[in-house]
Amino acid sequence: MSRIVVTGANGFLGSAVVAALAARGDEVTAFDMAQGPALQAAAARFPNLRLVSGEITEWQHVVELLRRAEPDAVVHLAAIVGVVNSMAAPFATMRVNIGGALNVLEAMRLLGLKRFVNMSSEEIYGDFESARITEDHPCRPVMPYGISKFAVEQLARDYVRLHGMECIHLRTCWVYGPGLPRPRIPKTFIDAALKGEPLHMASGGDFRVDQVYIGDLVAGVLAVLDKTDHRFDAYHIATGASPSLREIVEIVKELVPGADLSIGPGPYDFGRGIATVRKGALDVSRARAELGYVPKYDIRAGIAANVEATRRALAATA
Numbered sequence: 001m002s003r004i005v006v007t008g009a010n011g012f013l014g015s016a017v018v019a020a021l022a023a024r025g026d027e028v029t030a031f032d033m034a035q036g037p038a039l040q041a042a043a044a045r046f047p048n049l050r051l052v053s054g055e056i057t058e059w060q061h062v063v064e065l066l067r068r069a070e071p072d073a074v075v076h077l078a079a080i081v082g083v084v085n086s087m088a089a090p091f092a093t094m095r096v097n098i099g100g101a102l103n104v105l106e107a108m109r110l111l112g113l114k115r116f117v118n119m120s121s122e123e124i125y126g127d128f129e130s131a132r133i134t135e136d137h138p139c140r141p142v143m144p145y146g147i148s149k150f151a152v153e154q155l156a157r158d159y160v161r162l163h164g165m166e167c168i169h170l171r172t173c174w175v176y177g178p179g180l181p182r183p184r185i186p187k188t189f190i191d192a193a194l195k196g197e198p199l200h201m202a203s204g205g206d207f208r209v210d211q212v213y214i215g216d217l218v219a220g221v222l223a224v225l226d227k228t229d230h231r232f233d234a235y236h237i238a239t240g241a242s243p244s245l246r247e248i249v250e251i252v253k254e255l256v257p258g259a260d261l262s263i264g265p266g267p268y269d270f271g272r273g274i275a276t277v278r279k280g281a282l283d284v285s286r287a288r289a290e291l292g293y294v295p296k297y298d299i300r301a302g303i304a305a306n307v308e309a310t311r312r313a314l315a316a317t318a
């Protein structure tokens with residue numbers, strides 16, 4: 001049993017990580033500025049889960065959180081997430097993503113806490129130089145989100161070098177599954193298919209990106225927490241494959257017969273003139289060798305699980 005603080009605990013990843021940690025008996029403190037029904041239901045179910053409401057950019061909130069919890073590790077997930085959100089709010093992105101992480105690192109340093117497990121992103125790489133990249137790929141992030149995520153990694157390395165902390169960065173890619181709060185493929189196509197609504201995108205079908213099912217992401221976080229000595233400070237928690245968006249739409253159509261979906265060829269952009277950088281697959285050899293991490297969900301299995309969960313959720317609200 002460990003004592004773990006999870007920041008961003010109300011989010012898509014955070015709520016899944018909190019539930020998994022609490023279910024296996026860890027003492028979990030879930031920190032977020034919001035506390036939705038799922039988190040509250042988890043707190044009612046698990047006596048070893050404590051909810052703390054607070055703002056990651058507020059020094060007092062962060063110090064008080066860590067002083068009271070005295071965690072063995074902090075899993076840091078709180079952030080303004082996504083390229084589009086960061087373009088809409090670049091100052092807030094820097095304040096929350098970099099300032100928030102610095103509050104956690106500084107408070108940990110002052111309190112003598114050692115383990116910081118940070119959720120990073122494939123956006124730290126900028127344009128991928130090849131179809132599948134390792135953790136040694138150069139980091140040339142563009143746009144505020146990727147820049148903020150890379151800044152946190154680099155700042156944390158100072159805390160390792162100068163203050164003897166242990167900071168591990170999990171670089172994941174497009175995480176999907178039930179509960180994703182943002183409109184993104186495959187969610188948008190799964191939702192449309194199950195509601196019987198048409199969805200036709202003019203372009204984007206040739207875009208390839210590693211898509212990680214939420215269950216695999218959680219398994220990766222637990223594997224990093226459970227390993228005591230890390231030789232590396234960054235791991236890809238992904239699948240090692242990069243299906244095209246066209247392949248994804250085809251899988252949804254197979255799983256939901258009669259779905260009226262299509263996607264045209266060409267690159268993908270986020271809209272509002274924000275093009276994606278070139279992406280691809282994240283090689284997971286290091287995580288496999290060091291952590292025993294083996295993704296269980298290829299894209300077909302992940303979409304099938306997501307379709308079933310969405311079907312159940314729609315039936316429950318009908």
Ligand SMILES: NC(=O)c1ccc[n+]([C@@H]2O[C@H](COP(=O)([O-])OP(=O)(O)OC[C@H]3O[C@@H](n4cnc5c(N)ncnc54)[C@H](O)[C@@H]3O)[C@@H](O)[C@H]2O)c1
Nearest residue numbers: 008010011012013033055056077078079081119121174175
């Ligand atoms: N979802 C993905 O595909 C993906 C991919 C790569 C990396 N990540 C990283 O994983 C982490 C979690 O992402 P997510 O998808 O769960 O996002 P999310 O938006 O669902 O969750 C983020 C959480 O952080 C909280 N938060 C934001 N600002 C805060 C503040 N100022 N104070 C306190 N709490 C605050 C939000 O309330 C939210 O619950 C982020 O660090 C993100 O960069 C996510």
